[in-house]
Amino acid sequence: MEALIQKAMKQVNQKLSQHEKRLKHVYGVAQTAVSLANFYDVDSNKMMLAGLYHDFSKYDDINVELLSDNEKEIVKDYPVMFHAYQAAYLITRNLDISDLDIINPIKCHVWGKPNMSIYEKILFVSDYCEPNRSFLDIKEIFELAKNDLNAAVLKCMTISIKDLETRGILPSKYQLEAYDYYKEVSLWKKN
Numbered sequence: 001m002e003a004l005i006q007k008a009m010k011q012v013n014q015k016l017s018q019h020e021k022r023l024k025h026v027y028g029v030a031q032t033a034v035s036l037a038n039f040y041d042v043d044s045n046k047m048m049l050a051g052l053y054h055d056f057s058k059y060d061d062i063n064v065e066l067l068s069d070n071e072k073e074i075v076k077d078y079p080v081m082f083h084a085y086q087a088a089y090l091i092t093r094n095l096d097i098s099d100l101d102i103i104n105p106i107k108c109h110v111w112g113k114p115n116m117s118i119y120e121k122i123l124f125v126s127d128y129c130e131p132n133r134s135f136l137d138i139k140e141i142f143e144l145a146k147n148d149l150n151a152a153v154l155k156c157m158t159i160s161i162k163d164l165e166t167r168g169i170l171p172s173k174y175q176l177e178a179y180d181y182y183k184e185v186s187l188w189k190k191n
């Protein structure tokens with residue numbers, strides 16, 4: 001696993017060499033995801049790899065050739081999703097990884113989805129509360145992630161949807177579906 005991580009770092013460093021801020025973000029996400037994985041006693045190496053690779057394709061030109069039909073359909077309406085699907089594909093191809101605990105969190109890191117696995121939730125939340133994010137209360141989200149991971153997921157989804165609204169962008173039905181799911185989860189807990 002150590003060799004695989006070294007290889008991933010090399011690839012990411014090279015790929016994002018012109019994007020210093022993004023590279024910092026990627027390492028911040030990986031580091032945050034590793035601490036949460038350790039906290040929840042799940043495989044931190046998997047989170048390291050997913051964190052390093054999640055924005056691998058952020059600056060690639062959109063070319064949906066390698067995506068599934070369903071992914072192509074979504075990217076047509078929401079180009080932002082391309083980078084997540086493409087990175088998931090490329091980690092499989094470049095590092096011969098087939099572990100869904102690594103691939104699926106990368107795929108759903110933008111919107112989240114209903115009923116996420118622990119790995120999906122950790123990467124999703126880490127993308128918001130890594131130390132280089134300056135516009136959010138990162139500490140509060142990170143602490144919440146340790147107290148109640150579902151509540152942290154909901155908080156990040158709320159931030160994302162509000163941000164879209166202030167920019168006059170309508171969230172996708174998939175994003176709203178994920179948000180509604182975690183809103184429900186938080187209601188069950190209260191009752």
Ligand SMILES: [Fe+2]
Pocket residue numbers: 054055083109110
């Ligand atoms: Fe991303």
Ligand SMILES: [Fe+2]
Pocket residue numbers: 025029054055127
């Ligand atoms: Fe990111």
